[in-house]
Amino acid sequence: MDERIREHARTLVEWSARVEAGDDVVVSVGMDAHELGVAVAEQLGEKGATPVFTYSSGELTRAYRLAHDGAFEAADHELALYENADVVLSLRGGRNTSATADVPSETRQQAARAEQAVREARMNTDWVSTVHPNRSLAQQAGMAFEEYQQFAYDAIVRDWEDLAERMALVKDVLDEGSDVRLVTADTDLTMSIENRVAVNSAASVAYDSHNLPSGEVFTAPHATEGEVLFDVPMTLNGQRVRDVHLTFEDGVVVDYSAGQNESVLTEIVETDDGARRLGELGIGMNRGIDRFTDNILFDEKMGDTVHLALGRAYGSNFPEGHEDEANESAVHADLITDVSEDSRMEVDGEVVQRDGVFWFEDGF
Template identity: 30%
Template sequence: MADHSLQKLAQVIVHYSLKLKPDDTFIIRAPEIAAPLIREVYREAIRAGAYVNTEIELDGLREIFFKESNEKQLTHVSEYDKLGNEYFNAALIIWAPSNSRALSRINPQRIARHREATSPLLNRTMAREAEGTYRWCGTLFPTQALAQDFGMSLSEYEAFLYEACLLNDENPITSWQKVYEKQQHVADFLMQHDEIHIVAPDTDLTYRTAGRQWINCAGINIPDGEVFSGPIEDSVTGRVRFTYPAQYEDNEVEDVSLTFQDGKVIESAANRGLDFLNAMLDTDSGSRYVGEVAFGLNYHIKEFTKHRLLDEKIGGTMHMALGASIPMTGGVNRSGLHWDLVCDLREGQVYADGQLCYEHGNFII
C-alpha cells in the first residue's frame, strides 16, 4: 500500500474513527506484516497527544497456542488481558493475515472452549463501549492472503480497498461524514418500527427491535457502511439461508441455513463445515441466539471477499451475528461468540411493520 494512502488511512482512523485527543490511552493490535500502517497510525496518534502502546503478534502464534495448550492454558484468562481491558480507552485492530486458513485444522471444540472462557473480556469490552469509556476501530492491511482469497493480485486488492475506504476522495473524512448523514436516514426510519420481516430465496425471517437502538456505522471501522441493532432476544423466528460462506477463526462454512424458534437456533445445516458450525453454536448458553442484526450499505463493496469486515458491509446485504449482543443497542444476550453471517438481499424484500421498505438491494424510504 502506497505511503500516501497509508497516511490518509491513518488520519481517518486517528481523527475521525477514534477521535484521539491528548492523554488518551491507546493501543494498536496488529501482526508484524502490517508494520507500514502501524508506523503511520503510531505517528499520527503521537501527534494527537495520545499515550500509545503496541501489541504486535508474530505469525503462527495462535496456531501454536491452539495445538499445544493444555486445558488449563486453553481456558486461562490472564491478568494482563484483564488489565488491558480496563486501562486503554481506545484501540485499533489491524487484520492482516499471511495465511487466512491457519486454524482450519484445529479441533473446533478447542476454539469454542477458549471463546467461552474469554467471554468476560468480550462482554466487558462491549459494555465499556456502551458506557462511552472505550472506543475501537478495525481495519485491514492488504496481504497476499487477502488478495488470494478475493481472487485478485495484491495491487488490485489494494486499489479495491482504497476505494472501499474512500481514500481516493480528496478529503476522506468529509466523505465519511456524508455517508453518516445518508445512513442516519435509514437508522431513523428503522427506529420508528418494530417488526422486521425479511423475505429472500430460502429465507423467511422476522425479528423485533422495539425499544432497541439502531446504530449508524460510518467510520467506526474503516471501511464501514452499515446500520445495526440488537433484536429482542426471543423474537427471532423463521428460517434464513446465508448466501455467502461464513468465515470465522480461519474456518469457512458453506451454504449455512438456520431455523429459529423463540429466538434460538433449533436447526442448522451446511454443505461444508457443519461440525464447526455446530461447535460454535454450542459455545455457551448465548451462542444460539442472535446478538446483532444489520444491513450493509457500502455500495463500493459489491463482491464477496472472504473477510467479514468487508463482507458485512456489502451494499445490498443483511447480516446477523450469533452470540453476544452489542450493549449500545440495548441487547442483553451474553456469549463468548460474536459471529457475523451474511445474506444477499438483492433478490429479496424487507418489510417494516408490514410496509415494504427494501427491495433490489436498496431501502425505498
C-alpha cells in the first residue's frame, strides 16, 4: 500500500475523528475509495473500534431514485444504524463526479426530505468527511493522477496541531473584533462580526470541524456594505461561474453580475430572502493547497484566499443559546477571492492580513 494512504487513514481516525476502543463506527466507502477503505479498516482494527462499511455510489443512488415514483419513505433500519453509531467516516470518491447529473432536482428534494431524520442522526455523531484522491477527481481538477495524489496528500497529511495553533490566533482576533474590512483591487467590503464566534476549523471533531482536509477560520458576518469581486471560478448548481460581482447595502445584495453563467447567480439570490445575505466569511489557511481544483472541500481552505457564502449560516458561529439567530436559507453558495496580491484585511482598523500574509507571519 502507498504509505500516504495509510497516513491519510491515520490522520482521519486519530486526529480528525478521535476514534477510541469500543467505538461503533460507520465507514461510508465510495466506489473508487476502496484503497482508503482498506487503510481505515486497518486503523480501526488497531484502535479496537467496531466498523460497519456502507457503500456510497452515485450510480446506485441514481438508479434507485429514477426508478422510484417519488414518494420516498424514511429508512427505519438506516436510522437505527446511525442512532447507534459513535463515529461516521465518509470516504468519498466515485468514478464520475457527474454520476447523478440526470436526476431531476424535484426528485432530489423529495429524497432529501425523506432522509432528514437519518441526516440529523448522522450529524449527531462524531462525523468526518474526506476524499480518496482518484482519477475522477484528478480529471475534475485538470490534473494528472499522480500529480493530483501528491496535491491531495499535501493538503491532508499535515501537522494539524501546528496549523490549529496558528488558526487559533486568527480566531482570537475575530472573536475580539467587531468590524472586518476586505480590500482588493476590485473589492471594498465591510462586515460586522459583533456577537459572533469564529470557528477554528482544524479538521477535527475536537474543534467542531468535520472535513479532512480543512484549514480555515470562519465566522458569520452581517450588516455587510460595499462591493466584492470573486475572481476564482466556481462550479455552482453544476455550472461554471466566473467573476461574480456583488454589491451590498445594509447587509443585502442590491446588485450582482457574473462574467459567465450569470443565470446561476440569479437562481441562487432569488431562492429566498436569506440567499441575499451572507452566511459565512471564511479565511483559508491551509498552505498545503497550492491551486484551485474545482472542489470546494479543497478550494475554500487554500491559503491566500478568502471566501464568502450567500445564504445559510452555521449555528456554531453564534453564542450558546443564540444559534437560532443564524441566517436561514435553502442555499449556502461559497464564493472565493484570491488575496495573494494587492489585498488587505482589517479588523477594527488593524491590518491582520496583507497580500495573504498574516500579522504573525514572516514577511508581514
